[in-house]
Amino acid sequence: MASSSSSSSTQVKKITLKAADGKHFEVEEPVAMEMETVKSFFVGNEDAMKDMVVPLLNVSSEHMPAILDFYRNHSEFRKRTPPPPAEEVKAFNEAFLENKSDEQLMEMIMAANFLNTKELLNFLTEAAANRIKNKSVEYVRAFFGIENDFTPEEEARIRAENEWAFDGLDED
């Protein structure tokens, strides 16, 4: 259907992904194959490539451009010889996380988990860990959106048990 009918013949094969909210994304095949979930969709079903739209039920279209950008850049970093300087990778990663709210970070972690891409998942979970490192229990609850379901007595007892872990925390 959509495959080679258009413009130049040297064009990279594209795969259409459908985000949770129905929006479509045309993605170059190697980039799409970074996602194990997409890859497994085509295993033993190579013909499907031509006109299948791959539904990504857990990924909102809001995060798709950033996620695809991550795959494109990191696969390029991996292939490049000599390998890119650490500062270049670091700069990309920092820019990637900049202006991402905690909420957005969580959603992207869920997306990476669903897409089954180790590299992105590792990167995002480490970023989340850095945000809660050395923070108070209240901060961590707010970060993950968790209700405190302990009674005040229980909480006091657990805190007393683990007293040493509450020293020297950062400001929230």
Added chain:
Amino acid sequence: MEGVVDGDRLSSLPENIIRHIFSFLDSNDIVRASTVSRKWRYIWVSMPYLCVDVPYQMIFNDFVDWVLMFRNRLVDVQGLRIPDLILKENHAFYRLYLHLAVDKPECFYPSFNNLKSLTLRFQSDDFNRHLLINMLDMLDCSPNLEALKIYFKSNGHVLQKMRISLIHNIGYTDKIISEVMNFPRLSLNVALTIVEPMFPAPKIHVSGETVTAPSVVRFGIDIPWPPGNLQTTRFITPPPPPPGSFYYQLNLIDISVGPHRLGFSQDLFRIREDGVPITRIAQHTNGVDVYVVMRVFEEYYDSKHLHRRGQRGAFRSCYDEQPGFGAFPTLTYHFQGANYVVDGENVKVFSECE
């Protein structure tokens, strides 16, 4: 009335992700997290990653007790990180180790069957070679180990993966290397990093740039091609050495004494199907052929009219040293594709003879 909790994000955040996030945190963060909610209360006790970073107000021993008391033993440890290992209290380290490891009949030491990565950071003044060797012994039975990093505190910086770094004066180098080589999954995925700061690191020259680094032992394609007259020969790979053996076999084809090639039969140094070499030159055990080497030396020295002590053809050959005589023939091992020449002075031992 309680409001509806709009999308408690945790309920949609699977436990494996929480563990994943926790794996990047230090233990005080993880332990503190048990106060967050009922669901989080016991997550840390069954973490497959364990970071034993001792809080500054505790001592390692007490902390290990605390860990042992709470941890769920049914969960195999995949990653163990001890950022501040104090060897003076190493009995605590052993207790921790015994707690985490699993007994395997084929292993002398309990094994970390699922351990993939181990990171230890020593207090530098506690550096103790023997403990290091013991540790490597233990790791012998960690068949899935992919990365081992050992740091010494005052040096700090991390070396890259896939590199084996040994300090030239660490001692026991051979042992360490053979231990490392004995990791069943040794491949480019295995990393051993040992950084020891007590001696100033020598400057070494690597492909055009001078870097400060300990001597680096490299395997496989990681080996840079050195300039100059280098000969290489392959290890004989199959059959594998018997367990516990650190010998690696080379394909020896012939031996020369001085310019005289002895012309051994190709089969003499062959390795039997069961992995045992037919002849071990060093042990003189099998067949008279090996004595041929000594006979050739004897013929040579007899022809130079040196005074022999004892019978010709004995297990040892002994001659009186003659002042001014220095024409000791070389001994050359002809390996496949490479000759190893031993200088004449080094072929023999100078000593008092009975």
